[in-house]
Amino acid sequence: xxxxxxxxxxxxxxxxxxxxxxxxxxxxxxxxxxxxxxxxxxxxxxxxxxxxxxxxxxxxxxxxxxxxxxxxxxxxxxxxxxxxxxxxxxxxxxxxxxxxxxxxxxxxxxxxxxxxxxxxxxxxxxxxxxxxxxxxxxxxxxxxxxxxxxxxxxxxxxxxxxxxxxxxxxxxxxxxxxxxxxxxxxxxxxxxxxxxxxxxxxxxxxxxxxxxxxxxxxxxxxxxxxxxxxxxxxxxxxxxxxxxxxxxxxxxxxxxxxxxxxxxxxxxxxxxxxxxxxxxxxxxxxxxxxxxxxxxxxxxxxxxxxxxxxxxxxxxxxxxxxxxxxxxxxxxxxxxxxxxxxxxxxxxxxxxxxxxxxxxxxxxxxxxxxxxxxxxxxxxxxxxxxxxxxxxxxxxxxxxxxxxxxxxxxxxxxxxxxxxxxxxxxxxxxxxxxxxxxxxxxxxxxxxxxxxxxxxxxxxxxxxxxxxxxxxxxxxxxxxxxxxxxxxxxxxxxxxxxxxxxxxxxxxxxxxxxxxxxxxxxxxxxxxxxxxxxxxxxxxxxxxxxxxxxxxxxxxxxxxxxxxxxxxxxxxxxxxxxxxxxxxxxxxxxxxxxxxxxxxxxxxxxxxxxxxxxxxxxxxxxxxxxxxxxxxxxxxxxxxxxxxxxxxxxxxxxxxxxxxxxxxxxxxxxxxxxxxxxxxxxxxxxxxxxxxxxxxxxxxxxxxxxxxxxxxxxxxxxxxxxxxxxxxxxxxxxxxxxxxxxxxxxxx
Numbered sequence: 211x212x213x214x215x216x217x218x219x220x221x222x223x224x225x226x227x228x229x230x231x232x233x234x235x236x237x238x239x240x241x242x243x244x245x246x247x248x249x250x251x252x253x254x255x256x257x258x259x260x261x262x263x264x265x266x267x268x269x270x271x272x273x274x275x276x277x278x279x280x281x282x283x284x285x286x287x288x289x290x291x292x293x294x295x296x297x298x299x300x301x302x303x304x305x306x307x308x309x310x311x312x313x314x315x316x317x318x319x320x321x322x323x324x325x326x327x328x329x330x331x332x333x334x335x336x337x338x339x340x341x342x343x344x345x346x347x348x349x350x351x352x353x354x355x356x357x358x359x360x361x362x363x364x365x366x367x368x369x370x371x372x373x374x375x376x377x378x379x380x381x382x383x384x385x386x387x388x389x390x391x392x393x394x395x396x397x398x399x400x401x402x403x404x405x406x407x408x409x410x411x412x413x414x415x416x417x418x419x420x421x422x423x424x425x426x427x428x429x430x431x432x433x434x435x436x437x438x439x440x441x442x443x444x445x446x447x448x449x450x451x452x453x454x455x456x457x458x459x460x461x462x463x464x465x466x467x468x469x470x471x472x473x474x475x476x477x478x479x480x481x482x483x484x485x486x487x488x489x490x491x492x493x494x495x496x497x498x499x500x501x502x503x504x505x506x507x508x509x510x511x512x513x514x515x516x517x518x519x520x521x522x523x524x525x526x527x528x529x530x531x532x533x534x535x536x537x538x539x540x541x542x543x544x545x546x547x548x549x550x551x552x553x554x555x556x557x558x559x560x561x562x563x564x565x566x567x568x569x570x571x572x573x574x575x576x577x578x579x580x581x582x583x584x585x586x587x588x589x590x591x592x593x594x595x596x597x598x599x600x601x602x603x604x605x606x607x608x609x610x611x612x613x614x615x616x617x618x619x620x621x622x623x624x625x626x627x628x629x630x631x632x633x634x635x636x637x638x639x640x641x642x643x644x645x646x647x648x649x650x651x652x653x654x655x656x657x658x659x660x661x662x663x664x665x666x667x668x669x670x671x672x673x674x675x676x677x678x679x680x681x682x683x684x685x686x687x688x689x690x691x692x693x694x695x696x697x698x699x700x701x702x703x704x705x706x707x708x709x710x711x712x713x714x715x716x717x718x719x720x721x722x723x724x725x726x727x728x729x730x731x732x733x734x735x736x737x738x739x740x741x742x743x744x745x746x747x748x749x750x751x752x753x754x755x756x757x758x759x760x761x762x763x764x765x766x767x768x769x770x771x772x773x774x775x776x777x778x779x780x781x782x783x784x785x786x787x788x789x790x791x792x793x794x795x796x797x798x799x800x801x802x803x804x805x806x807x808x809x810x811x812x813x814x815x816x817x818x819x820x821x822x823x824x825x826x827x828x829x830x831x832x833x834x835x836x837x838x839x840x841x842x843x844x845x846x847x848x849x850x851x852x853x854x855x856x857x858x859x860x861x862x863x864x865x866x867x868x869x870x871x872x873x874x875x876x877x878x879x880x881x882x883x884x885x886x887x888x889x890x891x892x893x894x895x896x897x898x899x900x901x902x903x904x905x906x907x908x909x910x911x912x913x914x915x916x917x918x919x920x921x922x923x924x925x926x927x928x929x930x931x932x933x934x935x936x937x938x939x940x941x942x943x944x945x946x947x948x949x950x951x952x953x954x955x956x957x958x
Contacts, residue, residue: 290399334707342382343358344757437464471533497523589665673737680742713758858892869955926958
């Protein structure tokens with residue numbers, strides 16, 4: 211266990227004896243009272259004010275934390291299973307009122323104050339480059355929810371959940387089988403010590419992995435008296451090498467659902483503090499808190515690390531403060547929070563500057579911004595069950611990312627999709643522009659699906675500021691499934707592309723909890739690519755959740771770097787790759803010529819098809835139109851006639867797989883052949899379909915010249931009547947970048 215020390219400003223270290231603790235506590239209370247008194251006018255009555263700044267914060271406690279261990283992940287034990295399935299509790303400031311509201315929404319007694327609007331879907335659709343199964347319930351602590359997260363390094367993909375970790379190479383081959391995440395933090399096994407809420411990040415700036423998790427001092431939250439932040443930092447870009455471990459105790463309370471963010475010089479762990487009196491499971495909420503770690507020191511594996519602790523209540527919004535993953539260089543670490551009242555209309559943007567050093571330390575400033583109301587979502591319906599609803603959670607912020615002056619955050623909320631008559635669980639996307647002196651909200655929109663529910667989104671930005679998200683979706687006709695979507699930075703504001711299924715649900719989910727979040731992480735080896743993970747309902751007898759991992763791109767592929775020639779002469783013929791920017795791989799994104807939604811599932815489209823990709827600003831009812839809102843939705847580049855390097859030629863003989871009439875519950879297969887008729891290799895991606903259709907053989911493949919790739923599409927109707935979807939096959943053939951195949955059948 212680490213021993214924390216208070217700094218006196220000269221970097222001397224004072225032990226936490228009772229007298230010093232009493233004095234520090236008294237000072238914190240006095241300053242906290244002063245802060246609340248001063249900030250109340252700035253936080254109330256926003257009205258039509260666009261933003262209000264507030265900087266009345268107490269100085270943090272400067273605390274030196276000692277490194278507790280160096281741990282080799284390749285030597286850890288397998289996950290420790292609990293004897294019986296266990297559900298992790300969701301802590302709220304108002305648990306009774308929250309449960310009553312959810313029950314009333316489920317019964318139809320009340321409806322959330324949801325706007326009747328929905329962002330129009332563009333033809334923008336990400337391309338799934340690879341996908342494979344992630345961690346499952348049988349590899350975890352036999353608990354729910356999984357709290358799944360993923361990150362990618364130069365050569366590895368790393369997933370963590372409650373409370374296990376697993377490492378693959380980028381082809382989906384297991385490098386390190388599932389292990390007990392408690393062991394990585396030098397803690398007792400998960401079946402003897404309560405731990406939860408893992409987060410994982412790969413920092414492209416420093417080339418290091420950061421993993422965090424909370425833990426208590428007993429195996430049961432209802433008997434625990436103390437909490438603790440845990441932080442593991444890799445010693446290199448290789449996650450199979452040792453990690454340095456640091457712990458930050460929070461005596462007498464615990465940080466619920468801690469998050470993790472970073473910038474150039476800081477790492478932040480944030481959480482909502484709950485008192486552990488009478489115990490951690492029943493104590494009242496105290497308020498938000500966060501710990502700022504000196505990044506250069508934790509990266510170096512220093513034995514003693516400077517931290518700045520901002521104790522509760524730094525913010526009494528009720529929901530956690532969400533720090534950003536910084537994808538471009540910045541000395542300011544941005545965070546956001548939103549209150550947990552029924553219809554919040556404000557977002558607080560936090561700006562952290564300075565570095566924990568025992569001297570000047572970290573400084574905090576905030577700006578309150580007006581947003582559209584952000585109500586809690588209704589629970590989600592699922593297939594084959596009218597009594598078991600999926601817990602879609604509340605409207606807390608779930609993820610955040612910063613790049614190039616743009617801060618994005620996401621949440622689950624309630625909206626009434628276009629053409630729908632009922633409020634659904636939807637996703638909220640908010641973009642704040644951080645430059646220009648005063649931050650401002652640039653985009654603020656909901657995205658949902660008619661007759662379905664979307665929940666627990668993630669977010670990340672690629673090197674071109676294009677956004678990709680992963681999430682879960684379900685409906686009365688669809689098991690809980692894993693989806694992804696995205697938008698190009700050049701797309702009209704307040705729009706998101708058509709969702710794409712990357713793992714269909716397999717059964718009715720019979721557990722109690724879902725979420726609490728999905729994961730997204732940039733690929734440092736190719737920052738046009740983002741790795742994603744989301745939860746789906748798997749087959750199983752108890753807590754039947756599973757996770758699925760996907761590698762996706764939404765913008766054009768990067769141009770190949772021309773190889774230098776060995777010729778010492780300045781001959782002009784020695785540089786044949788003079789036009790490297792004209793890459794045919796840019797056509798892996800869908801073109802805007804389609805007149806219908808390219809979504810592979812019948813339930814994922816959320817807009818009436820139109821004949822033009824140009825979106826007018828009147829399509830988003832809750833958004834103030836701008837002069838740029840009618841920009842064309844063209845998401846692709848046009849390749850030249852002489853692409854470099856050469857590509858194959860994609861040939862698919864059919865435009866329609868027609869199953870005809872099939873008896874309900876019987877399965878009929880049809881074969882799809884993708885041929886390379888060119889003289890060079892061809893890369894193709896065969897998409898997926900949702901039930902009652904299924905694709906055996908989806909994924910990304912390299913087809914040699916003259917070769918053939920075969921997939922089997924099946925139709926297993928679960929009801930009488932017609933069914934129809936669109937199967938998308940993409941390729942790096944510049945003349946045939948995409949093939950849309952109608953898939954239809956009739957259940958009898």
